[in-house]
Amino acid sequence: MDYLLDFIQFSLFLAVLISLSVLLGNFFYNGLNGEKNVLSFFLSKTEKFIYSLLKVDANHEMSWKRYASALLVSNIIGILVLLVMQLTQIYLPLNPQHLPNVEFFLALNTAISFVTNTNWQSYSGEVTLSNFVQMLGLAVQNFISPAVGIAVLLAVVRGIARRKESTIGNYWVDLTRSILYVLLPLSIIVAVLLVSQGVVQSFDSNVAAITIQGETQTIPLGPAASQIAIKQLGTNGGGFFGVNSAFPFENSSPLSNFIQVLSILLIPGALVFTFGRMLGSKKHAWALFGVMLLMFICGVVISYWSEVSSSSTFAANQLMEGKETRFGIFNSVLWSTATTAASNGSVNSMHSSLSPIAGLIVLLNMHLGEIIFGGVGSGLYGMFLFILITVFIAGLMVGRTPEYFGKKIESYEIKWAMIGILLPSIAMLTLTAVGATTQTGLSSSLNKGPHGLSEILYAFSSGAANNGSAFAGLSTNTNFYNIFIGLAMLIGRYGVILPVLAIAGNLVKKNISPVTTGTFATDNLLFAFLLFSIIMIVGALNFFPVLSLGPILEHFLMQYRINF
Amino acid sequence: MKKEIVRSLKMLLLMTILTGIIYPLFITAIGQIFFSDKANGSLYIKDGKVRGSFLLGQNFTDSTYFHSRPSAINYNPIPSGASNLGLTSKLLHEQFNERKSNFLLTNGLDPAKEVSAEMLFASASGVDPHISKQAAYLQVFRIAKARSLNKIQTNKIYKIVDSLTEYPQFGFLGNEAVNVLKLNIKLDLLTAKKRDKK
Incomplete structure (x- = not known):
């Protein structure tokens, strides 16, 4: 282990992340608000063409209910189309391996998974889905689902910033701009960089090779780089190959790894600054970014410590089970922390083989609702719910009506915020309880002992948090898991989006009260500290019991060399 | 409602063309022109036969x-x-x-x-x-x-x-x-x- 090298890599990563976030945050501001930017020369005509085809008037805005119904309708259609594609793939073109039609519940699970930005995969890409489904079905949802996240975030900002109005924007305009000015240009840059590092991008079918020792080895090819770029940038996470970004064709070198792990946090990080600028407070953006960054750094450091200190369990200098040589320990835990801090869910090491406390960090990241940078759009609107709770509690402490950017936070907002925070948690815990107490649930687990519980907890946490990564020992391609993880994904996505939009719709009607000396400031260290504490308290209260039965217990058993 | 269903289908079709066809084809073209060896799997070919990657x-x-x-x-x-x-x-x-x-x-x-x-x-x-x-x-x-x-x-x-x-x-x-x-x-x-x- 070279601690100095790891320290250099971490510092470099953080420096690049912070500077690109600030830079892109401003760029996104222009693109998302329809102002002139470097790309409008190329894209403004495309944008107008899309509006004319959809018969959308870009200046015509929607109430929150119309916004929400447009979102729901488009998402339901997305799920249905993806479902039909998988159920008929044998009759469709671009299926050189002649893969059969996908079984119904698996297809349903996969369709929900990609539309809700989860990208949970109960299947292995190479042997289940045709190029047609991957390219025209999954890859398209990889663009649309993060764009939905950005759209909801924009609606929230308008709810906060506007005074006594009734509309929160136009869903179709927000969706179009998010794809054209945020997701597509960055994907092109990242995809080209990845190909240059050896990530494959070809339409040839698999190559049969005779190895040096004369054995046969099938080399899988495909248009991977283009899908991997958006998989990372859109916090989707669904891999082209079964083991995701651990597979050398998906993540070939340390540089491709650096680009990919950066891509996970880039847009969520940048959107914090877009958010701040739209609300006219850079300092508020820095306060939020600071809280996220602090939690992220803690996660990486704790995971790294856990990996290093647990290696004595084996007579080995480091724990390399389920990790790749070119990445080593540090890049593996940097990724595992980033992918669960955001709602990405791609992996470059096998999370199931992480040391117990590193496994606890990835679980906790998801349990907190993926608000440490979080999913594209969804991270920040999830954080918005915690901000409301923080402002509310701070208000209670000093006995004043809580306000956020001059908007009074009242019982309506708090009720919906609580629902948005608690629904995914309830889904995670209840479904885990069902999985851990029924024969159908238990029969899928690979590992025994507390790790077996962690596997089931991970599956439902990943589903309800719309993450998509797994403790992959659990065989989840069963009707039980396909149906219930599907349900968890729906609750985790729309159980947050709808409350958030409802709050935005209510806030937009309110007057903005002027700042006085008694106003609770939301742009200083005190606010950041309170926000951090509230997140930790809520997360700990909800999940400490189950985490102590899973990874924490496993950590102590490991110390006493008790194996299963 | 009906309007939004039609819009959803149109949007999906448009994005399928833009992000599902044009985008991957564009990346493939760049990959095949500038990094053809790498885009095709960094194959090890000896005497005209693929011996691995x-x-x-x-x-x-x-x-x-x-x-x-x-x-x-x-x-x-x-x-x-x-x-x-x-x-x-x-x-x-x-x-x-x-x-x-x-x-x-x-x-x-x-x-x-x-x-x-x-x-x-x-x-x-x-x-x-x-x-x-x-x-x-x-x-x-x-x-x-x-x-x-x-x-x-x-x-x-x-x-x-x-x-x-x-x-x-x-x-x-x-x-x-x-x-x-x-x-x-x-x-x-x-x-x-x-x-x-x-």
């Missing part, structure tokens, strides 16, 4: 070759996969101990010798193309013996290992790693030269 590890068992890491899928990546065993798994501990004693035995090493961890644990992809420099060094003695090489040639193998150490990239990114397939190709070249001289 430099990015995918192969299963080496012969004592004349450098061995790759343990693999949960025996180096056949359809589909790729890992063990997914947790650290408190009895099976993982058994595998670990077995791999350790096997590695020490096959390479004729002192039982107290420390073996690099990646040779004792299965990789994430099942086709990890790399091992560490130390893991390569530990195998040189066995290879030299199996190929009946003299001291000068054996020293050359150490030099090959050094020259094929690909990472850390730019000196600071990633972990130290040597490509096993490249090592073994070089090994065969070395012996081929020896035969020519005779």
Whole structure:
């Protein structure tokens, strides 16, 4: 282990992340608000063409209910189309391996998974889905689902910033701009960089090779780089190959790894600054970014410590089970922390083989609702719910009506915020309880002992948090898991989006009260500290019991060399 | 409602064309023009036949070759996969101990010798193309013996290992790693030269 090298890599990563976030945050501001930017020369005509085809008037805005119904309708259609594609793939073109039609519940699970930005995969890409489904079905949802996240975030900002109005924007305009000015240009840059590092991008079918020792080895090819770029940038996470970004064709070198792990946090990080600028407070953006960054750094450091200190369990200098040589320990835990801090869910090491406390960090990241940078759009609107709770509690402490950017936070907002925070948690815990107490649930687990519980907890946490990564020992391609993880994904996505939009719709009607000396400031260290504490308290209260039965217990058993 | 259904379908169709067809085709065109070797899987082609990919590890068992890491899928990546065993798994501990004693035995090493961890644990992809420099060094003695090489040639193998150490990239990114397939190709070249001289 070279601690100095790891320290250099971490510092470099953080420096690049912070500077690109600030830079892109401003760029996104222009693109998302329809102002002139470097790309409008190329894209403004495309944008107008899309509006004319959809018969959308870009200046015509929607109430929150119309916004929400447009979102729901488009998402339901997305799920249905993806479902039909998988159920008929044998009759469709671009299926050189002649893969059969996908079984119904698996297809349903996969369709929900990609539309809700989860990208949970109960299947292995190479042997289940045709190029047609991957390219025209999954890859398209990889663009649309993060764009939905950005759209909801924009609606929230308008709810906060506007005074006594009734509309929160136009869903179709927000969706179009998010794809054209945020997701597509960055994907092109990242995809080209990845190909240059050896990530494959070809339409040839698999190559049969005779190895040096004369054995046969099938080399899988495909248009991977283009899908991997958006998989990372859109916090989707669904891999082209079964083991995701651990597979050398998906993540070939340390540089491709650096680009990919950066891509996970880039847009969520940048959107914090877009958010701040739209609300006219850079300092508020820095306060939020600071809280996220602090939690992220803690996660990486704790995971790294856990990996290093647990290696004595084996007579080995480091724990390399389920990790790749070119990445080593540090890049593996940097990724595992980033992918669960955001709602990405791609992996470059096998999370199931992480040391117990590193496994606890990835679980906790998801349990907190993926608000440490979080999913594209969804991270920040999830954080918005915690901000409301923080402002509310701070208000209670000093006995004043809580306000956020001059908007009074009242019982309506708090009720919906609580629902948005608690629904995914309830889904995670209840479904885990069902999985851990029924024969159908238990029969899928690979590992025994507390790790077996962690596997089931991970599956439902990943589903309800719309993450998509797994403790992959659990065989989840069963009707039980396909149906219930599907349900968890729906609750985790729309159980947050709808409350958030409802709050935005209510806030937009309110007057903005002027700042006085008694106003609770939301742009200083005190606010950041309170926000951090509230997140930790809520997360700990909800999940400490189950985490102590899973990874924490496993950590102590490991110390006493008790194996299963 | 009806309006939104029509819009949803139109939007999906438009995005399918833009992000599902134009975008991947554009990236493929760039990849095939500027990085054609890499976009097509960094294949190792010898005498017109595909013998593998430099990015995918192969299963080496012969004592004349450098061995790759343990693999949960025996180096056949359809589909790729890992063990997914947790650290408190009895099976993982058994595998670990077995791999350790096997590695020490096959390479004729002192039982107290420390073996690099990646040779004792299965990789994430099942086709990890790399091992560490130390893991390569530990195998040189066995290879030299199996190929009946003299001291000068054996020293050359150490030099090959050094020259094929690909990472850390730019000196600071990633972990130290040597490509096993490249090592073994070089090994065969070395012996081929020896035969020519005779």
